[in-house]
């Protein structure tokens with residue numbers, strides 16, 4: 001389990017369907033100090049919108065990953081470092097666990113396997129588009145979340161386990177429970193991170209925090225604060 005994400009403290013998720021704050025550019029976005037940019041969203045994504053973001057970020061040296069929400073939006077580009085493909089462990093239908101993936105391989109396979117990695121999502125905010133789309137069972141205790149995390153790592157060999165609260169700040173106890181259940185996988189946390197303190201708080205439990213809407217709502221200075229928050233949390237954890 002040696003993907004570059006093992007070194008990431010912070011990922012910035014750019015939604016190709018949403019605008020940047022007035023006056024900000026993708027150069028600014030690439031210079032926030034984030035460790036990687038993931039390009040993806042649940043709703044209204046097209047290949048053209050994806051391509052626009054990849055083109056705008058390609059010349060800067062931050063790693064770029066596509067996070068496709070369905071096989072139809074995948075773009076092939078040398079400018080991408082790879083593909084981080086969700087699989088939703090608590091989805092209602094197996095379509096969101098393996099079915100969409102099977103269709104992708106059937107239509108476009110064989111894939112660029114060396115650059116393709118799955119993210120084992122545990123979706124916990126019932127209000128999020130991703131929860132509605134996948135009809136995720138978000139009623140999960142800390143013990144349930146820990147057990148899903150263990151299944152993802154130990155039974156399914158997932159390199160990335162992703163606690164997803166998209167749109168709202170989650171329960172740190174559940175993130176900590178997932179952390180305790182994992183030995184090798186990288187734990188991503190995403191949802192409602194909006195400032196230094198929230199990044200610091202989840203940074204105490206997660207290996208990597210993912211920041212999304214803040215970029216589109218508040219802009220790059222606010223994102224930079226979240227980079228500082230998680231890096232400080234991780235620096236202190238090493239000392240302890």
Ligand SMILES: CC(C)=CCC/C(C)=C/CC/C(C)=C/CC/C(C)=C/COP(=O)(O)OP(=O)(O)O
Pocket residue numbers: 015040041042043067068069070071074085086087088095096097100101102104128129130131133134164166167
């Ligand atoms: C097989 C392929 C290529 C794709 C399928 C991938 C799967 C299982 C997708 C289902 C989950 C999903 C739609 C993930 C997309 C990433 C994500 C969670 C984005 C954030 O979504 P929201 O914040 O809920 O949506 P909006 O911000 O667009 O409202």
Ligand SMILES: O=P(O)(O)OC[C@@H](O)CO
Pocket residue numbers: 013164165166167168189190191192193210211212213214
């Ligand atoms: O947009 P936010 O709430 O920051 O969530 C980030 C990410 O986990 C969404 O997939």
Ligand SMILES: [Mg+2]
Pocket residue numbers: 166167212213
């Ligand atoms: Mg969102």
